[in-house]
Amino acid sequence: MRDIAWTRSDEATPLYLQLAQSLRAHIDGGGIDPGSALPSERELSEMVGLSRVTVRKGIRQLIDEGVLVSRQGSGTFVARRIEASGAKLNSFTDDTRSRGQDPGVVWIYKSYALPTEEEAAAVGVAPNVRVARLGRVRLVGDEPLAIEHAVIPAIFMPDLDALGDSLYQALEAHGFRPTSGTQRVRASLATQTEAGILNVRHNSEVLRIERCTRIPDGRIVEFTRSVYRGDRYEFVTDLNVV
The missing domain is CATH 3.40.1410.10 (Chorismate lyase-like)
Structure with missing residues:
Protein backbone atom coordinates (compact mmCIF):
# COMPACT_ATOMS: atom_id res chain seq x y z
CA MET A 1 0.00 0.00 0.00
CA ARG A 2 1.26 3.46 -0.88
CA ASP A 3 1.47 6.05 1.91
CA ILE A 4 -1.70 8.07 2.33
CA ALA A 5 -1.22 11.73 1.50
CA TRP A 6 -3.42 13.78 3.81
CA THR A 7 -3.60 17.45 4.68
CA ARG A 8 -6.28 19.51 6.40
CA SER A 9 -8.10 21.13 3.52
CA ASP A 10 -11.23 22.71 4.97
CA GLU A 11 -11.55 24.07 8.50
CA ALA A 12 -15.35 23.86 8.25
CA THR A 13 -15.37 20.12 7.49
CA PRO A 14 -14.92 17.69 10.40
CA LEU A 15 -11.54 15.97 10.41
CA TYR A 16 -13.02 12.49 10.18
CA LEU A 17 -14.86 13.43 6.96
CA GLN A 18 -11.67 14.93 5.51
CA LEU A 19 -9.87 11.71 6.35
CA ALA A 20 -12.67 9.63 4.79
CA GLN A 21 -12.42 11.71 1.62
CA SER A 22 -8.63 11.22 1.45
CA LEU A 23 -8.92 7.47 2.05
CA ARG A 24 -11.60 7.20 -0.63
CA ALA A 25 -9.41 9.04 -3.13
CA HIS A 26 -6.45 6.85 -2.14
CA ILE A 27 -8.47 3.69 -2.77
CA ASP A 28 -9.93 5.00 -6.04
CA GLY A 29 -6.40 5.85 -7.19
CA GLY A 30 -5.23 2.27 -6.69
CA GLY A 31 -3.38 2.86 -3.43
CA ILE A 32 -5.10 -0.16 -1.87
CA ASP A 33 -6.37 -3.03 -4.01
CA PRO A 34 -9.95 -4.32 -3.66
CA GLY A 35 -10.06 -7.06 -1.05
CA SER A 36 -6.88 -5.86 0.66
CA ALA A 37 -6.75 -5.02 4.36
CA LEU A 38 -6.67 -1.46 5.57
CA PRO A 39 -3.88 -0.58 8.04
CA SER A 40 -4.91 -0.79 11.69
CA GLU A 41 -6.37 2.23 13.48
CA ARG A 42 -3.07 2.70 15.30
CA GLU A 43 -1.05 2.58 12.08
CA LEU A 44 -3.42 4.99 10.33
CA SER A 45 -3.36 7.32 13.31
CA GLU A 46 0.43 7.48 13.20
CA MET A 47 0.43 7.78 9.41
CA VAL A 48 -1.89 10.80 9.21
CA GLY A 49 -1.28 12.38 12.61
CA LEU A 50 -4.87 12.15 13.87
CA SER A 51 -6.35 10.62 17.00
CA ARG A 52 -7.58 7.04 16.89
CA VAL A 53 -11.11 8.28 17.66
CA THR A 54 -11.03 10.46 14.54
CA VAL A 55 -9.57 7.62 12.46
CA ARG A 56 -12.24 5.25 13.75
CA LYS A 57 -15.01 7.67 12.75
CA GLY A 58 -13.47 8.13 9.29
CA ILE A 59 -13.33 4.38 8.77
CA ARG A 60 -16.91 4.01 9.99
CA GLN A 61 -18.00 6.59 7.43
CA LEU A 62 -16.48 4.55 4.60
CA ILE A 63 -17.99 1.33 5.94
CA ASP A 64 -21.41 3.01 5.93
CA GLU A 65 -20.79 4.09 2.32
CA GLY A 66 -19.82 0.56 1.29
CA VAL A 67 -16.24 1.53 0.38
CA LEU A 68 -14.88 -0.61 3.22
CA VAL A 69 -16.15 -3.77 4.91
CA SER A 70 -15.43 -4.85 8.46
CA ARG A 71 -14.92 -8.53 9.27
CA GLN A 72 -15.16 -9.55 12.90
CA GLY A 73 -11.78 -10.69 14.18
CA SER A 74 -10.05 -10.07 10.83
CA GLY A 75 -9.97 -6.30 10.30
CA THR A 76 -11.22 -3.81 7.74
CA PHE A 77 -10.93 -4.41 4.00
CA VAL A 78 -11.50 -2.53 0.77
CA ALA A 79 -14.83 -3.73 -0.64
CA ARG A 80 -14.83 -5.58 -3.93
CA ARG A 81 -17.26 -4.36 -6.58
Missing part, protein backbone atom coordinates in the same frame (compact mmCIF):
# COMPACT_ATOMS: atom_id res chain seq x y z
CA ILE A 82 -19.15 -7.34 -7.95
CA GLU A 83 -19.76 -7.38 -11.70
CA ALA A 84 -22.72 -9.55 -12.66
CA SER A 85 -23.76 -10.22 -16.21
CA GLY A 86 -27.01 -8.54 -17.13
CA ALA A 87 -27.43 -10.74 -20.21
CA LYS A 88 -26.85 -14.21 -18.74
CA LEU A 89 -29.49 -16.27 -16.95
CA ASN A 90 -27.70 -17.57 -13.89
CA SER A 91 -28.44 -18.16 -10.24
CA PHE A 92 -26.99 -16.13 -7.37
CA THR A 93 -25.36 -19.32 -6.06
CA ASP A 94 -23.69 -20.27 -9.36
CA ASP A 95 -22.63 -16.67 -10.04
CA THR A 96 -21.04 -16.34 -6.59
CA ARG A 97 -19.21 -19.65 -6.82
CA SER A 98 -17.89 -18.75 -10.28
CA ARG A 99 -16.03 -15.88 -8.57
CA GLY A 100 -14.49 -18.29 -6.05
CA GLN A 101 -16.70 -17.05 -3.20
CA ASP A 102 -19.05 -18.85 -0.82
CA PRO A 103 -22.79 -18.08 -1.18
CA GLY A 104 -25.12 -18.25 1.78
CA VAL A 105 -28.78 -17.74 2.59
CA VAL A 106 -30.93 -16.68 5.52
CA TRP A 107 -34.56 -17.68 5.01
CA ILE A 108 -37.25 -15.14 5.85
CA TYR A 109 -40.18 -17.35 4.83
CA LYS A 110 -40.81 -20.48 2.78
CA SER A 111 -44.42 -21.60 2.33
CA TYR A 112 -47.28 -22.57 0.00
CA ALA A 113 -50.29 -20.32 -0.47
CA LEU A 114 -52.90 -19.22 -2.98
CA PRO A 115 -51.54 -16.40 -5.14
CA THR A 116 -52.58 -12.79 -4.98
CA GLU A 117 -54.12 -11.39 -8.15
CA GLU A 118 -50.76 -9.84 -9.08
CA GLU A 119 -48.85 -13.08 -8.41
CA ALA A 120 -51.32 -15.20 -10.42
CA ALA A 121 -50.94 -12.85 -13.40
CA ALA A 122 -47.14 -12.78 -13.06
CA VAL A 123 -46.69 -16.56 -13.17
CA GLY A 124 -49.66 -17.30 -15.44
CA VAL A 125 -51.81 -19.45 -13.14
CA ALA A 126 -55.43 -19.35 -12.00
CA PRO A 127 -56.19 -17.73 -8.62
CA ASN A 128 -57.04 -21.15 -7.13
CA VAL A 129 -53.67 -22.73 -8.07
CA ARG A 130 -51.17 -22.89 -5.22
CA VAL A 131 -47.78 -21.21 -5.43
CA ALA A 132 -44.62 -21.40 -3.37
CA ARG A 133 -43.58 -18.10 -1.78
CA LEU A 134 -39.91 -17.73 -0.92
CA GLY A 135 -38.24 -14.87 0.91
CA ARG A 136 -34.53 -14.89 1.70
CA VAL A 137 -31.42 -12.82 2.28
CA ARG A 138 -28.51 -13.71 0.00
CA LEU A 139 -25.01 -13.66 1.48
CA VAL A 140 -21.47 -13.74 0.19
CA GLY A 141 -19.42 -15.04 3.08
CA ASP A 142 -21.20 -13.49 6.03
CA GLU A 143 -22.07 -10.25 4.22
CA PRO A 144 -25.73 -9.65 3.22
CA LEU A 145 -25.87 -8.43 -0.38
CA ALA A 146 -29.43 -8.99 -1.59
CA ILE A 147 -33.01 -9.66 -0.52
CA GLU A 148 -35.11 -11.88 -2.77
CA HIS A 149 -38.86 -12.53 -2.85
CA ALA A 150 -39.87 -15.28 -5.29
CA VAL A 151 -43.16 -16.82 -6.41
CA ILE A 152 -43.13 -20.24 -8.13
CA PRO A 153 -46.13 -22.35 -9.21
CA ALA A 154 -46.26 -25.22 -6.72
CA ILE A 155 -46.17 -27.79 -9.53
CA PHE A 156 -42.56 -26.80 -10.19
CA MET A 157 -41.57 -26.88 -6.51
CA PRO A 158 -43.38 -29.87 -4.96
CA ASP A 159 -41.11 -30.25 -1.90
CA LEU A 160 -40.09 -27.13 -0.01
CA ASP A 161 -38.29 -29.19 2.65
CA ALA A 162 -35.80 -30.30 -0.01
CA LEU A 163 -35.03 -26.72 -1.05
CA GLY A 164 -31.48 -25.77 -0.09
CA ASP A 165 -29.49 -22.62 -0.80
CA SER A 166 -30.07 -22.67 -4.58
CA LEU A 167 -33.55 -22.32 -6.07
CA TYR A 168 -32.31 -23.12 -9.57
CA GLN A 169 -30.65 -26.35 -8.41
CA ALA A 170 -33.93 -27.41 -6.77
CA LEU A 171 -35.86 -26.58 -9.95
CA GLU A 172 -33.32 -28.52 -12.03
CA ALA A 173 -33.69 -31.55 -9.74
CA HIS A 174 -37.40 -31.63 -10.67
CA GLY A 175 -36.66 -31.04 -14.37
CA PHE A 176 -37.77 -27.41 -14.40
CA ARG A 177 -34.61 -25.30 -14.53
CA PRO A 178 -35.38 -22.04 -16.38
CA THR A 179 -33.74 -21.52 -19.76
CA SER A 180 -34.96 -18.05 -20.72
CA GLY A 181 -36.44 -15.00 -19.13
CA THR A 182 -36.78 -11.26 -18.81
CA GLN A 183 -35.06 -9.06 -16.26
CA ARG A 184 -35.60 -5.40 -15.41
CA VAL A 185 -33.19 -3.37 -13.26
CA ARG A 186 -33.84 0.06 -11.84
CA ALA A 187 -32.17 2.32 -9.31
CA SER A 188 -33.90 3.01 -6.01
CA LEU A 189 -33.34 3.80 -2.33
CA ALA A 190 -33.36 1.32 0.53
CA THR A 191 -36.33 1.38 2.87
CA GLN A 192 -35.66 1.34 6.59
CA THR A 193 -36.35 -2.41 6.77
CA GLU A 194 -34.17 -3.19 3.74
CA ALA A 195 -31.36 -1.03 5.12
CA GLY A 196 -31.45 -2.93 8.41
CA ILE A 197 -31.31 -6.31 6.66
CA LEU A 198 -28.54 -5.30 4.24
CA ASN A 199 -26.55 -3.43 6.88
CA VAL A 200 -26.55 -0.12 4.99
CA ARG A 201 -27.93 3.31 5.77
CA HIS A 202 -31.59 4.15 5.24
CA ASN A 203 -32.06 5.61 1.73
CA SER A 204 -28.78 4.12 0.50
CA GLU A 205 -28.67 3.34 -3.22
CA VAL A 206 -29.99 -0.09 -4.16
CA LEU A 207 -30.81 -1.91 -7.38
CA ARG A 208 -34.33 -3.32 -7.70
CA ILE A 209 -34.47 -6.30 -10.02
CA GLU A 210 -37.60 -7.98 -11.37
CA ARG A 211 -37.04 -11.33 -13.06
CA CYS A 212 -39.50 -13.60 -14.85
CA THR A 213 -38.10 -16.91 -16.15
CA ARG A 214 -39.46 -19.72 -18.32
CA ILE A 215 -38.78 -23.37 -19.01
CA PRO A 216 -38.37 -24.59 -22.64
CA ASP A 217 -42.10 -25.13 -23.20
CA GLY A 218 -42.75 -21.44 -22.46
CA ARG A 219 -44.37 -21.81 -19.05
CA ILE A 220 -43.34 -19.27 -16.42
CA VAL A 221 -41.46 -20.99 -13.63
CA GLU A 222 -40.36 -18.06 -11.48
CA PHE A 223 -41.26 -14.46 -10.68
CA THR A 224 -38.71 -12.82 -8.39
CA ARG A 225 -38.28 -9.33 -7.04
CA SER A 226 -34.88 -8.59 -5.54
CA VAL A 227 -33.08 -5.72 -3.86
CA TYR A 228 -29.29 -5.63 -4.34
CA ARG A 229 -26.84 -3.34 -2.59
CA GLY A 230 -25.96 -0.59 -5.05
CA ASP A 231 -22.57 0.01 -3.42
CA ARG A 232 -21.45 -3.56 -4.12
CA TYR A 233 -23.12 -4.62 -7.38
CA GLU A 234 -22.77 -3.60 -11.02
CA PHE A 235 -24.74 -5.33 -13.76
CA VAL A 236 -22.73 -5.43 -16.99
CA THR A 237 -24.09 -6.21 -20.48
CA ASP A 238 -21.96 -6.79 -23.56
CA LEU A 239 -23.06 -4.76 -26.58
CA ASN A 240 -22.71 -5.75 -30.23
CA VAL A 241 -23.46 -3.98 -33.46
CA VAL A 242 -26.54 -5.51 -35.07
Whole structure:
Protein backbone atom coordinates (compact mmCIF):
# COMPACT_ATOMS: atom_id res chain seq x y z
CA MET A 1 0.00 0.00 0.00
CA ARG A 2 1.26 3.46 -0.88
CA ASP A 3 1.47 6.05 1.91
CA ILE A 4 -1.70 8.07 2.33
CA ALA A 5 -1.22 11.73 1.50
CA TRP A 6 -3.42 13.78 3.81
CA THR A 7 -3.60 17.45 4.68
CA ARG A 8 -6.28 19.51 6.40
CA SER A 9 -8.10 21.13 3.52
CA ASP A 10 -11.23 22.71 4.97
CA GLU A 11 -11.55 24.07 8.50
CA ALA A 12 -15.35 23.86 8.25
CA THR A 13 -15.37 20.12 7.49
CA PRO A 14 -14.92 17.69 10.40
CA LEU A 15 -11.54 15.97 10.41
CA TYR A 16 -13.02 12.49 10.18
CA LEU A 17 -14.86 13.43 6.96
CA GLN A 18 -11.67 14.93 5.51
CA LEU A 19 -9.87 11.71 6.35
CA ALA A 20 -12.67 9.63 4.79
CA GLN A 21 -12.42 11.71 1.62
CA SER A 22 -8.63 11.22 1.45
CA LEU A 23 -8.92 7.47 2.05
CA ARG A 24 -11.60 7.20 -0.63
CA ALA A 25 -9.41 9.04 -3.13
CA HIS A 26 -6.45 6.85 -2.14
CA ILE A 27 -8.47 3.69 -2.77
CA ASP A 28 -9.93 5.00 -6.04
CA GLY A 29 -6.40 5.85 -7.19
CA GLY A 30 -5.23 2.27 -6.69
CA GLY A 31 -3.38 2.86 -3.43
CA ILE A 32 -5.10 -0.16 -1.87
CA ASP A 33 -6.37 -3.03 -4.01
CA PRO A 34 -9.95 -4.32 -3.66
CA GLY A 35 -10.06 -7.06 -1.05
CA SER A 36 -6.88 -5.86 0.66
CA ALA A 37 -6.75 -5.02 4.36
CA LEU A 38 -6.67 -1.46 5.57
CA PRO A 39 -3.88 -0.58 8.04
CA SER A 40 -4.91 -0.79 11.69
CA GLU A 41 -6.37 2.23 13.48
CA ARG A 42 -3.07 2.70 15.30
CA GLU A 43 -1.05 2.58 12.08
CA LEU A 44 -3.42 4.99 10.33
CA SER A 45 -3.36 7.32 13.31
CA GLU A 46 0.43 7.48 13.20
CA MET A 47 0.43 7.78 9.41
CA VAL A 48 -1.89 10.80 9.21
CA GLY A 49 -1.28 12.38 12.61
CA LEU A 50 -4.87 12.15 13.87
CA SER A 51 -6.35 10.62 17.00
CA ARG A 52 -7.58 7.04 16.89
CA VAL A 53 -11.11 8.28 17.66
CA THR A 54 -11.03 10.46 14.54
CA VAL A 55 -9.57 7.62 12.46
CA ARG A 56 -12.24 5.25 13.75
CA LYS A 57 -15.01 7.67 12.75
CA GLY A 58 -13.47 8.13 9.29
CA ILE A 59 -13.33 4.38 8.77
CA ARG A 60 -16.91 4.01 9.99
CA GLN A 61 -18.00 6.59 7.43
CA LEU A 62 -16.48 4.55 4.60
CA ILE A 63 -17.99 1.33 5.94
CA ASP A 64 -21.41 3.01 5.93
CA GLU A 65 -20.79 4.09 2.32
CA GLY A 66 -19.82 0.56 1.29
CA VAL A 67 -16.24 1.53 0.38
CA LEU A 68 -14.88 -0.61 3.22
CA VAL A 69 -16.15 -3.77 4.91
CA SER A 70 -15.43 -4.85 8.46
CA ARG A 71 -14.92 -8.53 9.27
CA GLN A 72 -15.16 -9.55 12.90
CA GLY A 73 -11.78 -10.69 14.18
CA SER A 74 -10.05 -10.07 10.83
CA GLY A 75 -9.97 -6.30 10.30
CA THR A 76 -11.22 -3.81 7.74
CA PHE A 77 -10.93 -4.41 4.00
CA VAL A 78 -11.50 -2.53 0.77
CA ALA A 79 -14.83 -3.73 -0.64
CA ARG A 80 -14.83 -5.58 -3.93
CA ARG A 81 -17.26 -4.36 -6.58
CA ILE A 82 -19.15 -7.34 -7.95
CA GLU A 83 -19.76 -7.38 -11.70
CA ALA A 84 -22.72 -9.55 -12.66
CA SER A 85 -23.76 -10.22 -16.21
CA GLY A 86 -27.01 -8.54 -17.13
CA ALA A 87 -27.43 -10.74 -20.21
CA LYS A 88 -26.85 -14.21 -18.74
CA LEU A 89 -29.49 -16.27 -16.95
CA ASN A 90 -27.70 -17.57 -13.89
CA SER A 91 -28.44 -18.16 -10.24
CA PHE A 92 -26.99 -16.13 -7.37
CA THR A 93 -25.36 -19.32 -6.06
CA ASP A 94 -23.69 -20.27 -9.36
CA ASP A 95 -22.63 -16.67 -10.04
CA THR A 96 -21.04 -16.34 -6.59
CA ARG A 97 -19.21 -19.65 -6.82
CA SER A 98 -17.89 -18.75 -10.28
CA ARG A 99 -16.03 -15.88 -8.57
CA GLY A 100 -14.49 -18.29 -6.05
CA GLN A 101 -16.70 -17.05 -3.20
CA ASP A 102 -19.05 -18.85 -0.82
CA PRO A 103 -22.79 -18.08 -1.18
CA GLY A 104 -25.12 -18.25 1.78
CA VAL A 105 -28.78 -17.74 2.59
CA VAL A 106 -30.93 -16.68 5.52
CA TRP A 107 -34.56 -17.68 5.01
CA ILE A 108 -37.25 -15.14 5.85
CA TYR A 109 -40.18 -17.35 4.83
CA LYS A 110 -40.81 -20.48 2.78
CA SER A 111 -44.42 -21.60 2.33
CA TYR A 112 -47.28 -22.57 0.00
CA ALA A 113 -50.29 -20.32 -0.47
CA LEU A 114 -52.90 -19.22 -2.98
CA PRO A 115 -51.54 -16.40 -5.14
CA THR A 116 -52.58 -12.79 -4.98
CA GLU A 117 -54.12 -11.39 -8.15
CA GLU A 118 -50.76 -9.84 -9.08
CA GLU A 119 -48.85 -13.08 -8.41
CA ALA A 120 -51.32 -15.20 -10.42
CA ALA A 121 -50.94 -12.85 -13.40
CA ALA A 122 -47.14 -12.78 -13.06
CA VAL A 123 -46.69 -16.56 -13.17
CA GLY A 124 -49.66 -17.30 -15.44
CA VAL A 125 -51.81 -19.45 -13.14
CA ALA A 126 -55.43 -19.35 -12.00
CA PRO A 127 -56.19 -17.73 -8.62
CA ASN A 128 -57.04 -21.15 -7.13
CA VAL A 129 -53.67 -22.73 -8.07
CA ARG A 130 -51.17 -22.89 -5.22
CA VAL A 131 -47.78 -21.21 -5.43
CA ALA A 132 -44.62 -21.40 -3.37
CA ARG A 133 -43.58 -18.10 -1.78
CA LEU A 134 -39.91 -17.73 -0.92
CA GLY A 135 -38.24 -14.87 0.91
CA ARG A 136 -34.53 -14.89 1.70
CA VAL A 137 -31.42 -12.82 2.28
CA ARG A 138 -28.51 -13.71 0.00
CA LEU A 139 -25.01 -13.66 1.48
CA VAL A 140 -21.47 -13.74 0.19
CA GLY A 141 -19.42 -15.04 3.08
CA ASP A 142 -21.20 -13.49 6.03
CA GLU A 143 -22.07 -10.25 4.22
CA PRO A 144 -25.73 -9.65 3.22
CA LEU A 145 -25.87 -8.43 -0.38
CA ALA A 146 -29.43 -8.99 -1.59
CA ILE A 147 -33.01 -9.66 -0.52
CA GLU A 148 -35.11 -11.88 -2.77
CA HIS A 149 -38.86 -12.53 -2.85
CA ALA A 150 -39.87 -15.28 -5.29
CA VAL A 151 -43.16 -16.82 -6.41
CA ILE A 152 -43.13 -20.24 -8.13
CA PRO A 153 -46.13 -22.35 -9.21
CA ALA A 154 -46.26 -25.22 -6.72
CA ILE A 155 -46.17 -27.79 -9.53
CA PHE A 156 -42.56 -26.80 -10.19
CA MET A 157 -41.57 -26.88 -6.51
CA PRO A 158 -43.38 -29.87 -4.96
CA ASP A 159 -41.11 -30.25 -1.90
CA LEU A 160 -40.09 -27.13 -0.01
CA ASP A 161 -38.29 -29.19 2.65
CA ALA A 162 -35.80 -30.30 -0.01
CA LEU A 163 -35.03 -26.72 -1.05
CA GLY A 164 -31.48 -25.77 -0.09
CA ASP A 165 -29.49 -22.62 -0.80
CA SER A 166 -30.07 -22.67 -4.58
CA LEU A 167 -33.55 -22.32 -6.07
CA TYR A 168 -32.31 -23.12 -9.57
CA GLN A 169 -30.65 -26.35 -8.41
CA ALA A 170 -33.93 -27.41 -6.77
CA LEU A 171 -35.86 -26.58 -9.95
CA GLU A 172 -33.32 -28.52 -12.03
CA ALA A 173 -33.69 -31.55 -9.74
CA HIS A 174 -37.40 -31.63 -10.67
CA GLY A 175 -36.66 -31.04 -14.37
CA PHE A 176 -37.77 -27.41 -14.40
CA ARG A 177 -34.61 -25.30 -14.53
CA PRO A 178 -35.38 -22.04 -16.38
CA THR A 179 -33.74 -21.52 -19.76
CA SER A 180 -34.96 -18.05 -20.72
CA GLY A 181 -36.44 -15.00 -19.13
CA THR A 182 -36.78 -11.26 -18.81
CA GLN A 183 -35.06 -9.06 -16.26
CA ARG A 184 -35.60 -5.40 -15.41
CA VAL A 185 -33.19 -3.37 -13.26
CA ARG A 186 -33.84 0.06 -11.84
CA ALA A 187 -32.17 2.32 -9.31
CA SER A 188 -33.90 3.01 -6.01
CA LEU A 189 -33.34 3.80 -2.33
CA ALA A 190 -33.36 1.32 0.53
CA THR A 191 -36.33 1.38 2.87
CA GLN A 192 -35.66 1.34 6.59
CA THR A 193 -36.35 -2.41 6.77
CA GLU A 194 -34.17 -3.19 3.74
CA ALA A 195 -31.36 -1.03 5.12
CA GLY A 196 -31.45 -2.93 8.41
CA ILE A 197 -31.31 -6.31 6.66
CA LEU A 198 -28.54 -5.30 4.24
CA ASN A 199 -26.55 -3.43 6.88
CA VAL A 200 -26.55 -0.12 4.99
CA ARG A 201 -27.93 3.31 5.77
CA HIS A 202 -31.59 4.15 5.24
CA ASN A 203 -32.06 5.61 1.73
CA SER A 204 -28.78 4.12 0.50
CA GLU A 205 -28.67 3.34 -3.22
CA VAL A 206 -29.99 -0.09 -4.16
CA LEU A 207 -30.81 -1.91 -7.38
CA ARG A 208 -34.33 -3.32 -7.70
CA ILE A 209 -34.47 -6.30 -10.02
CA GLU A 210 -37.60 -7.98 -11.37
CA ARG A 211 -37.04 -11.33 -13.06
CA CYS A 212 -39.50 -13.60 -14.85
CA THR A 213 -38.10 -16.91 -16.15
CA ARG A 214 -39.46 -19.72 -18.32
CA ILE A 215 -38.78 -23.37 -19.01
CA PRO A 216 -38.37 -24.59 -22.64
CA ASP A 217 -42.10 -25.13 -23.20
CA GLY A 218 -42.75 -21.44 -22.46
CA ARG A 219 -44.37 -21.81 -19.05
CA ILE A 220 -43.34 -19.27 -16.42
CA VAL A 221 -41.46 -20.99 -13.63
CA GLU A 222 -40.36 -18.06 -11.48
CA PHE A 223 -41.26 -14.46 -10.68
CA THR A 224 -38.71 -12.82 -8.39
CA ARG A 225 -38.28 -9.33 -7.04
CA SER A 226 -34.88 -8.59 -5.54
CA VAL A 227 -33.08 -5.72 -3.86
CA TYR A 228 -29.29 -5.63 -4.34
CA ARG A 229 -26.84 -3.34 -2.59
CA GLY A 230 -25.96 -0.59 -5.05
CA ASP A 231 -22.57 0.01 -3.42
CA ARG A 232 -21.45 -3.56 -4.12
CA TYR A 233 -23.12 -4.62 -7.38
CA GLU A 234 -22.77 -3.60 -11.02
CA PHE A 235 -24.74 -5.33 -13.76
CA VAL A 236 -22.73 -5.43 -16.99
CA THR A 237 -24.09 -6.21 -20.48
CA ASP A 238 -21.96 -6.79 -23.56
CA LEU A 239 -23.06 -4.76 -26.58
CA ASN A 240 -22.71 -5.75 -30.23
CA VAL A 241 -23.46 -3.98 -33.46
CA VAL A 242 -26.54 -5.51 -35.07
